[in-house]
Structure formats: structure tokens, C-alpha cells
Amino acid sequence: MNEDGLKVPPRQVRLQTKYIRTVMDNSYTKFLFFTGKGGVGKTSLACATAVSLADQGKKVLLISTDPASNLADVLDTEVSNHISPHKALHNLFTVNINPEVSAIDYRNRVLEPLKGSHSADELMKINEGLSGACTTEIASFDEFSRFITGEESPEQYDVVIFDTAPTGHTLRLLELPAAWDTFLDHNPGGASCIGPSSALKSSKERYRQVVNSLRDSLLTTFYLVSRADKASIREAAKTSGELIDLGMSHQRLLINGIFKAVDKTDPIARQMETLAENQLTTLPAALSHLPRSTFPLLPYNLLGLEKLRSLFDLNLQTTISTQIHTQTNEEHRAFPDLTALVDQLEKDRSSGLIMTMGKGGVGKTIIAATVATMLANRGHDVLLTTTDPAAHIQDFINQLPELPATLTVERIDPKRETQRYIDKVVAQKGVNLSLEGKALLLEDLQSPCTVEVAVFHAFSAAIHRAKRQFVVMDTAPTGHTLLLLDTTGSYHREVMKNTGHSPGRITTPYMSLQDSDFARILLVSLPETTPMREAEALQNDLKRAGITPFAWVINQCLSALPDLKDPLLRKRASAESAIINTIDQTLAPQTVAVPYLAESSLLPAMLHQAGRIFGGQPGLANVNEPTESGTKQFC
Incomplete structure (x- = not known):
């Protein structure tokens, strides 16, 4: 633990500042988690990585656990709560874990075996008791866990990538197995907030398997995504420590959207560049020991396969930027x-x-x-x-x-x-x-x-x-x-x-x-x-x-x-x-x-x-x- 009270990874890792592709080409784990403060670019980096690996011939499954997922916009393809191939990149598969759908399915599993022995009023009361946010999160994690164990995706994928929800939500999902484990030990008959434990698709033993997989550095890598600003860096450092507390120490740091001034006479541009540089030179100890990759601020949003590929291709970045330059519109209102x-x-x-x-x-x-x-x-x-x-x-x-x-x-x-x-x-x-x-x-x-x-x-x-x-x-x-x-x-x-x-x-x-x-x-x-x-x-x-x-x-x-x-x-x-x-x-x-x-x-x-x-x-x-x-x- 450092002077800021943040956890420091147990092993010292030589600092690396390079594109993620150089890390991914020859060394990647089965499960890749992209997590960080909201708005730092988790989805863009997760999607770009998925496209890059699929272009290399890997069979990739990209999963969103974010209740506000926007995979469909970024990948420019239909994404649903069922696994489906990308319309143009057929070895890339996607799925959204939809909290509402998961909760409905879960409530149905709870209620179905009770229909013959309970009155309509009793069933309605039980259903109302399972209508809260807690049930939604439990049902979502129940689905999420099955992708780790392979039950939900029997086909063999080379890499499974998780575009996680914002940090607080993600950590709650990762902490839930421990909470259920204790709770179900003391409440073998189930509880009102989650219904009978038999309604869970995954057993306690399977949850233990999930946690063990997340802790295995040969199976799982956590990519801590941040911007070069104080709030998101602090959040990444906090996340790193909390993951280490959960035994999940195989982590890498990705700094997204770094701005480099092109016109040094622009005072705003110089100020933006200086702010980013100051943040990167004062990283907290919890992050400074992690392997690090940086990504530039681009003059366009990463939407669609071509722009996602450009994140790892400087020539393609130049081509797209030139095209955008010819479309510049200076109209202001x-x-x-x-x-x-x-x-x-x-x-x-x-x-x-x-x-x-x-x-x-x-x-x-x-x-x-x-x-x-x-x-x-x-x-x-x-x-x-x-x-x-x-x-x-x-x-x-x-x-x-x-x-x-x-x-x-x-x-x-x-x-x-x-x-x-x-x-x-x-x-x-x-x-x-x-x-x-x-x-x-x-x-x-x-x-x-x-x-x-x-x-x-x-x-x-x-x-x-x-x-x-x-x-x-x-x-x-x-x-x-x-x-x-x-x-x-x-x-x-x-x-x-x-x-x-x-x-x-x-x-x-x-x-x-x-x-x-x-x-x-x-x-x-x-x-x-x-x-x-x-x-x-x-x-x-x-x-x-x-x-x-x-x-x-x-x-x-x-x-x-x-x-x-x-x-x-x-x-x-x-x-x-x-x-x-x-x-x-x-x-x-x-x-x-x-x-x-x-x-x-x-x-x-x-x-x-x-x-x-x-x-x-x-x-x-x-x-x-x-x-x-x-x-x-x-x-």
C-alpha cells in the first residue's frame, strides 16, 4: 500500500508505452476485461481490440455487461441478447447482457415451479418482491458467469472480451459471488430478494469457478482504461487496488485520448497538451508499475470497422483525418x-x-x-x-x-x-x-x-x-x-x-x-x-x-x-x-x-x-x- 492508501501490484513490471497491438499480438489471455470510469473509451478500446484480433484470424466473442451498452453503434452491426456474428466480420461475435431481459427470465424461473401450489395473489406478491434493482443485478451476473464457465457459449472462442459497465457497477458484479456465497450458506432455502437459489442458472460451485478464473493470470487480463485527467486516473488507481483485494492482479493500464498539439501557437492546444503531460508524469504508484499503452486523441469518433482499425494503424488514421478535413463545416449557432x-x-x-x-x-x-x-x-x-x-x-x-x-x-x-x-x-x-x-x-x-x-x-x-x-x-x-x-x-x-x-x-x-x-x-x-x-x-x-x-x-x-x-x-x-x-x-x-x-x-x-x-x-x-x-x- 502506498502513501495514498492505494494497493500496489505485488510484482514490479517494467514500464511500457506502446500500442496495445504489440501487447496483444503474441501475448493475450482467454478473457479480457476493459474497465474504468465512464466516458474514458472502454467500449472503443474493447471493440478495436476485438476487431484487431478477429482480423488476425482469431474467433472472438465480445460481451457487454453495461446496462447502457452502445456496442451496436460502435461496431455498426446489430447486437442483441443472443450471440450473433458481425455482419461484415464473421469471426467476431457479439452479445449484450440485457439486465431487463435477464431479470424477466429469472423471475419466470422462480415462479414457474410455484404455479401449482400458490394462489394468484401469492404469485403476484412474490413477483413484486423480485421486481427491484437487486434482482436485476443478480440475474445479470448469473448470465455473465455462464460466459466465463463456457455454459452460455458452447462454441470454442479463442478470446472472450468483456466491455464492462462503469467501474462502480463492474466491481459490484465482481463482488457479488462472495456476497451470495455467504448469504446462501446461511439461507439454504433462498431469500426474498433473489428467490429460491435453485432459480440461479449457476451453482455456488460454478461461481467459485468464475472467481478462480478471474484470479488466474494465465486466463484473465484486466485492462484499466483511463484518460489523462486526474479523475479517471484516480478511479483507475482505486479500481486496481480493489481488484487486487479480490485477488485479480493481472492488469494493464491503457491511457486513451492523449492530445498532442499540432499548432503550438494555439494557447488552448498548448494548455490541453500540458495538462495531459502533467497527469502522465505524476501517475499514482498503484498505476506507475503497470505495463502501459497510450492512444491519441483522434479528430473523429471510433464508429465502424474502418475507424476502429485505424486506432492501431497510423497510415489509416492519416487517411481518415484527411477525408474529414475536406468535410470541415465552420457553421456555429x-x-x-x-x-x-x-x-x-x-x-x-x-x-x-x-x-x-x-x-x-x-x-x-x-x-x-x-x-x-x-x-x-x-x-x-x-x-x-x-x-x-x-x-x-x-x-x-x-x-x-x-x-x-x-x-x-x-x-x-x-x-x-x-x-x-x-x-x-x-x-x-x-x-x-x-x-x-x-x-x-x-x-x-x-x-x-x-x-x-x-x-x-x-x-x-x-x-x-x-x-x-x-x-x-x-x-x-x-x-x-x-x-x-x-x-x-x-x-x-x-x-x-x-x-x-x-x-x-x-x-x-x-x-x-x-x-x-x-x-x-x-x-x-x-x-x-x-x-x-x-x-x-x-x-x-x-x-x-x-x-x-x-x-x-x-x-x-x-x-x-x-x-x-x-x-x-x-x-x-x-x-x-x-x-x-x-x-x-x-x-x-x-x-x-x-x-x-x-x-x-x-x-x-x-x-x-x-x-x-x-x-x-x-x-x-x-x-x-x-x-x-x-x-x-x-x-
Whole structure:
């Protein structure tokens, strides 16, 4: 363990900085996991590696365990929850582990043998008990494990690649076998959160086999994917240590999207390059000993086979970049900025819920922190909190020399909330129990679903506080958010069914989210195709649940910077126009644009960019100064 409290791999490995192909050509394991913070490029690297190995004649299976998977977009082929070959590369096979489909199949397996011995009401109650987020994750892992053991894919694949969900979700999946192992040992008859253990396709012995395979360095390699920025590097270091704790130490580091200035006279380009270099020279000890490969920032998105192949082919990169140069479009349009957005959020009210949602890595956390700080600087009582297991809010808040007096920062910490929930249940239900009864109650509370219930209680409490103050909530990456909202919906249905009150006399958290005057949902995206499509899919899911987004925030717009000179940056800026127009004209109820900022202290820079007038200290707005509303940014 180093001075930062992070685990360091047990063996020293000579530093390597080269393309992943030089690592993969002659040395690869059966199972390859790509994991890291949301938005760092896990899917792009996993897909490019799969295509490269398939081009070499290997039979490759590429699996996504991300609830918000976008394999189909990146590979430009149909991807479903059944294994299918790529339409143009026939020895590359793909499959999505769809959480909803897995959960439905799992519930059916639980209910089928009970139909002859239970009434319809009893079966309905059991089904409702299996409708939470915990059941969804358990069912998903049940499917995932069978790909490791080979039961789900009887055909022989040379390599099986996992494009995993964002880090927190991935680690939960990897930790679940241990939780079930203990839980099922003490609850041989099964439990309400997961149903009878016989409904699991894989036995405890098979789960042990999965864990042993993940720990075997001859079978499994973990690729820690990061950008050259502090947040994602820190997340990769944390992931490395947690994997080592699980006995999974065969790891490699992939640094994606490294920018090299072409025009050294462009101050933005120089600043971006310097920031990346500084991060790479100060890697934490937990990562500095790992074999490392780096990948450049390209002037195009990695969508389709040709562009995926270009990641390992410099000549192809040059060809595609030249083609893009001839298609450059310098058209820009004006959109409201964060100042105008906050004007609307506070108009005629001093309380309410504001939630940032979107794909991992699009900037939900910095948008939430900026909006919360701006509201507090205007004199409002504000709570800034997060449901994201990675919880990067504090990193940004620490960039301010001091907090506004009316801003409170909290975190819904799963471990702390679970213990708090367990203590509360034991205090309420264990009063008249014997020692043996209390022991059984504690065993029952070791169920994996206890974590989901505990987090939901904290989430509900935060919503309740929004009735008397502004609550700005930074949500987890999209898959987590949907699972949380599913839990909220399950709670809503249970309350409405069991309460003696009429519907008009009770407001559940779900109903609060449906109230567009109370809850303002901000969908955050980047001016790129994949984040846009994922935000669109999330918006459709929300609308089906009766939840209407308030606005789209397009973050990191290079096209909002007026004096770009660097040709690579200009190409990327030009490519943003079509995406931004699509969002504004067909998707967003209203569109807000935030410019790209190459700053190490991002929150103070965001506050300054948003039009705030600074007082004597950087990063703090002077609330007594007038604010110009409706400031425009150009994208």
C-alpha cells in the first residue's frame, strides 16, 4: 500500500508505452476485461481490440455487461441478447447482457415451479418482491458467469472480451459471488430478494469457478482504461487496488485520448497538451508499475470497422483525418449558457429537485457542482449530493478555497447507508426477539438487496428535503440511474397498493420525479454521437415513466471556443455542428451549451465562464454583483 492508501501490484513490471497491438499480438489471455470510469473509451478500446484480433484470424466473442451498452453503434452491426456474428466480420461475435431481459427470465424461473401450489395473489406478491434493482443485478451476473464457465457459449472462442459497465457497477458484479456465497450458506432455502437459489442458472460451485478464473493470470487480463485527467486516473488507481483485494492482479493500464498539439501557437492546444503531460508524469504508484499503452486523441469518433482499425494503424488514421478535413463545416449557432439555465431554475421558486443524468463521463458531476454553487452564490439554501458510487463531487468542491455559506455537500454512501439501515431495522424489529432471532434477522439483512433498499431510503430523504431547499443531485452513470428509478417505481407501486390513503393524499418519490414543477431533470451529453444516443435512450425511458427532462446540457463544446487554431481541434469542433443541431432541433426541450475548458481547477473555471463576477478569491462569486442573464455561447 502506498502513501495514498492505494494497493500496489505485488510484482514490479517494467514500464511500457506502446500500442496495445504489440501487447496483444503474441501475448493475450482467454478473457479480457476493459474497465474504468465512464466516458474514458472502454467500449472503443474493447471493440478495436476485438476487431484487431478477429482480423488476425482469431474467433472472438465480445460481451457487454453495461446496462447502457452502445456496442451496436460502435461496431455498426446489430447486437442483441443472443450471440450473433458481425455482419461484415464473421469471426467476431457479439452479445449484450440485457439486465431487463435477464431479470424477466429469472423471475419466470422462480415462479414457474410455484404455479401449482400458490394462489394468484401469492404469485403476484412474490413477483413484486423480485421486481427491484437487486434482482436485476443478480440475474445479470448469473448470465455473465455462464460466459466465463463456457455454459452460455458452447462454441470454442479463442478470446472472450468483456466491455464492462462503469467501474462502480463492474466491481459490484465482481463482488457479488462472495456476497451470495455467504448469504446462501446461511439461507439454504433462498431469500426474498433473489428467490429460491435453485432459480440461479449457476451453482455456488460454478461461481467459485468464475472467481478462480478471474484470479488466474494465465486466463484473465484486466485492462484499466483511463484518460489523462486526474479523475479517471484516480478511479483507475482505486479500481486496481480493489481488484487486487479480490485477488485479480493481472492488469494493464491503457491511457486513451492523449492530445498532442499540432499548432503550438494555439494557447488552448498548448494548455490541453500540458495538462495531459502533467497527469502522465505524476501517475499514482498503484498505476506507475503497470505495463502501459497510450492512444491519441483522434479528430473523429471510433464508429465502424474502418475507424476502429485505424486506432492501431497510423497510415489509416492519416487517411481518415484527411477525408474529414475536406468535410470541415465552420457553421456555429448561439445557445443559452449555464447562467441562463440557472436563471430559469430559480425563477419564481427557492426550492426543488435538480438532477443531472446521462452517460458516464459526460460531465454530470461538474455540471451539478457548478449549478449548485451558482444557486448558493445567489443566496439560496442548497444541498449538493450524489448517488454515484464513484462520488467525484468532493474533488471539484475541494478546488474552491471555501464553500458558499448556504451550500451543503453530502454523499449517499452505499456502505454507510446500508449500516444505518441495518441498525434502524434491528432497533425496530429486534426489540422483542431472542438472541437467536436477532442473529437470524442480521443474517437476513446481509442480503445484497439490502444495499439497494438502504440507498433508496437516502435517495427518498434527499427528495423530501427538496421541498424546503434546492437539492442538486449528481446521479450515477445511466445504468445505475435506471436501476435506482426502477426501485423508486417499485416503492411507488407498493405504497399505492398498501396505503389506506387515497391517491390524492400521498406523494411518493416517484410522483415527485414526475412533477416537472418540482423536479428538473438535466440530461448531460457531449457533442458526440454515442453520448447523444444514450441520452436520447434515457430520455425515452424517462418519458415512458412519466418523467419529462427540463433541458439538455451539451458539455465540452470545442465549437464554443472562438479562436481555435490547432487543425485537430478545429476538425473535432467542426464535427460537433451536426450533433448539436440534432439535439436542439429534434431531442431537447431546450438546449444549453458549455464550452470546453482546459483547466486543472475546473469548478472555478466553470463559475468564471458562466458569467459570474468574482470577489477577492478565485472560484467564489460575489453574490452582491449583478448578473447578466441570457448570456450566449456559440456551438
